[in-house]
Amino acid sequence: MPLVFGTLFFAVFATVEWRRLPVIARVYLGVATAFALGALAYPGMTIAEAVEQTRDGLSVILEAARLAGFAAVMISVATALRNWALR
Numbered sequence: 557m558p559l560v561f562g563t564l565f566f567a568v569f570a571t572v573e574w575r576r577l578p579v580i581a582r583v584y585l586g587v588a589t590a591f592a593l594g595a596l597a598y599p600g601m602t603i604a605e606a607v608e609q610t611r612d613g614l615s616v617i618l619e620a621a622r623l624a625g626f627a628a629v630m631i632s633v634a635t636a637l638r639n640w641a642l643r
Contacts, residue, residue, distance in 0.1 A: 557602060559595035559618075563588050566625055573632055583628040590621035 570584035591603070597614055598606045603622055607615050 558600055559591050559598065559603060559606065562603060562625075563591040563595055566591060569629070569632070577632060577635060580628050580631055583624055587621045587625040587628070590617050594618045 566584045566588035570581045570588060573581040573584065594601075594603070594606050594614060594617075598610065601609070603618060607619050607622070
């Protein structure tokens with residue numbers, strides 16, 4: 557999946573979670589911003605290609621953003637399941 561699609565994915569997640577989990581929404585926004593910068597610097601590359609094939613500061617930021625995005629998605633899913641289970 558190219559970086560531009562990751563940008564859109566996390567931007568939509570930030571919009572959806574803005575009221576329910578504002579801190580996580582801001583993490584999503586940061587991840588979307590990092591992915592947008594990566595999409596501009598490495599057009600057409602996936603996140604894995606950008607991290608493995610390049611050795612600059614942006615690849616470090618992309619790797620950190622990927623980890624933060626994964627953690628934020630897991631927190632969003634866990635809280636959504638908890639809220640659903642407690643109804």
